[in-house]
Structures are given as structure tokens and as C-alpha cells.
Amino acid sequence: MDQPVKLFRMAEVAKCNDSKQTYIVIHNAVYDVTAFLNEHPGGEEVLLDQAGKDGTEAFEDVGHSTDARDMMKKYKIGELVEEDRVETKVKPPVNWDTDKETSSSSWKSWIIPVALGVVATILYRSYFIAQGH
Ligand code: HEM
Structure with missing residues (x-):
């Protein structure tokens, strides 16, 4: 049942930085938010700003709800390779x-x-x- 996690290099994520293909890294996980751009309650601009980048800090700054965190699981497509992972300065909220x-x-x-x-x-x-x- 458990699919092996697909690993991405930051360089691959960086290529998907426009509305045709939008990848964002949050807490070292890679999200394909292309289909979510129109649905994001915070608007597509903020997502496109972070497209192809590590959006962890921006994401946590907003203080997204637990609903939002549940929702993002749907868009997760993999994780970063070990070498490209970053120790995020922003800690996930206590309830995580x-x-x-x-x-x-x-x-x-x-x-x-x-x-x-x-x-x-x-x-x-x-x-x-x-x-x-
Ligand atoms: C897959 C990733 C994401 C999902 C599923 C998501 C989901 C949501 C949801 C459901 C809301 C409504 C408020 C809430 O429930 O917290 C929201 C608001 C918002 N999001 Fe995101 N979001 C994502 C990524 C991002 C990123 C990377 C940014 C970067 C800045 C961002 C910026 C915002 C802003 C500015 C708001 C509006 C807050 C407000 O009006 O009070 N989101 N998002």
C-alpha cells in the first residue's frame, strides 16, 4: 500500500515556477499546486511568488489552519533528496x-x-x- 516516496532535486522543483507547472517546497516536501492555484483562498499570486522555491517560511508566516494543512496532503508529490533538504528555521506549530x-x-x-x-x-x-x- 505504501508507495515509495518520489524524490526531487531542488533544481527540478526550480523549473516548475510558472502557472503551467507550479511546484512549491514546504517543510522539505514537494507540492504540485498547479491545479490548486485557482482554489487557493490566499490567491494565486502568493503561490506563484513561491513557485519553484522553498515556501516554508511564507507558508508558516500566514499561520495556515489545520484544514489547510490537511488540504495540502492532496497536492504532495514527493520529497526533497537528502542533500537539498534544509533545516527550517520555522518550527511547525505545537499541534504537529x-x-x-x-x-x-x-x-x-x-x-x-x-x-x-x-x-x-x-x-x-x-x-x-x-x-x-
Ligand atoms: C499546498 C499548499 C497550500 C495550501 C493547501 C493552502 C491553503 C490555504 C487555505 C485553506 C487558506 C484559508 C485560510 C486557512 O485555512 O488557513 C489559505 C490562506 C492563505 N494562504 Fe495558503 N495554502 C498553501 C500554500 C500557501 C503558500 C506557499 C503561501 C505563501 C505565501 C500561502 C499564502 C496564503 C495567504 C496569504 C492566505 C490568506 C490568509 C488570509 O486571508 O487571512 N499559502 N491557504
């Missing part, structure tokens, strides 16, 4: 980082039992102190 989510939910998962334990101890002790009198 599943590690962070699990660590915060594991924090929440122990704080509630601990709090209940503390409350139970206080109630238990005050009950016995009350009995003692």
Missing part, C-alpha cells in the same frame, strides 16, 4: 508535535490520582481525629 501532546496528557493523568489521594488522606485523618475526641 505529537510528543508534546502525550507528555502534557501524561502529566494530567497522574495529577488527578495524586490530588484524590491527598484529599482522601485529609478526610481520613480528620475523621479519626474527630473520633478521638
Whole structure:
């Protein structure tokens, strides 16, 4: 089921820089947005500005929604070859980082039992102190 990922050189992407064939690189993945130019809510000019280039920064500057990020999967045609990949200065938003989510939910998962334990101890002790009198 898993198709091998098609690899592109930046030089190949750079050739597809007009409205006839529009490739854009975002987070080291290659997108063919030719058919999307007319549909892009942000307009075709901004896409053509980034055509044949790495548009990661421009894309993240806009703060695209999760819907937009889902939508772009449809246009992904491959990834950059190892040599042409760049460490992007712009980090994807936190909700892309599943590690962070699990660590915060594991924090929440122990704080509630601990709090209940503390409350139970206080109630238990005050009950016995009350009995003692
Ligand atoms: C395959 C790639 C892309 C997809 C699927 C996409 C999708 C979208 C969508 C769905 C919106 C509506 C607002 C939202 O949901 O966030 C939007 C707005 C916008 N996009 Fe993109 N976009 C892509 C690439 C880009 C790139 C490379 C730029 C470069 C500057 C860009 C610039 C903008 C701008 C300026 C807006 C308008 C924001 C506004 O009016 O508030 N987009 N895009």
C-alpha cells in the first residue's frame, strides 16, 4: 500500500515556477499546486511568488489552519533528496508535535490520582481525629 516516496532535486522543483507547472517546497516536501492555484483562498499570486522555491517560511508566516494543512496532503508529490533538504528555521506549530501532546496528557493523568489521594488522606485523618475526641 505504501508507495515509495518520489524524490526531487531542488533544481527540478526550480523549473516548475510558472502557472503551467507550479511546484512549491514546504517543510522539505514537494507540492504540485498547479491545479490548486485557482482554489487557493490566499490567491494565486502568493503561490506563484513561491513557485519553484522553498515556501516554508511564507507558508508558516500566514499561520495556515489545520484544514489547510490537511488540504495540502492532496497536492504532495514527493520529497526533497537528502542533500537539498534544509533545516527550517520555522518550527511547525505545537499541534504537529505529537510528543508534546502525550507528555502534557501524561502529566494530567497522574495529577488527578495524586490530588484524590491527598484529599482522601485529609478526610481520613480528620475523621479519626474527630473520633478521638
Ligand atoms: C499546498 C499548499 C497550500 C495550501 C493547501 C493552502 C491553503 C490555504 C487555505 C485553506 C487558506 C484559508 C485560510 C486557512 O485555512 O488557513 C489559505 C490562506 C492563505 N494562504 Fe495558503 N495554502 C498553501 C500554500 C500557501 C503558500 C506557499 C503561501 C505563501 C505565501 C500561502 C499564502 C496564503 C495567504 C496569504 C492566505 C490568506 C490568509 C488570509 O486571508 O487571512 N499559502 N491557504
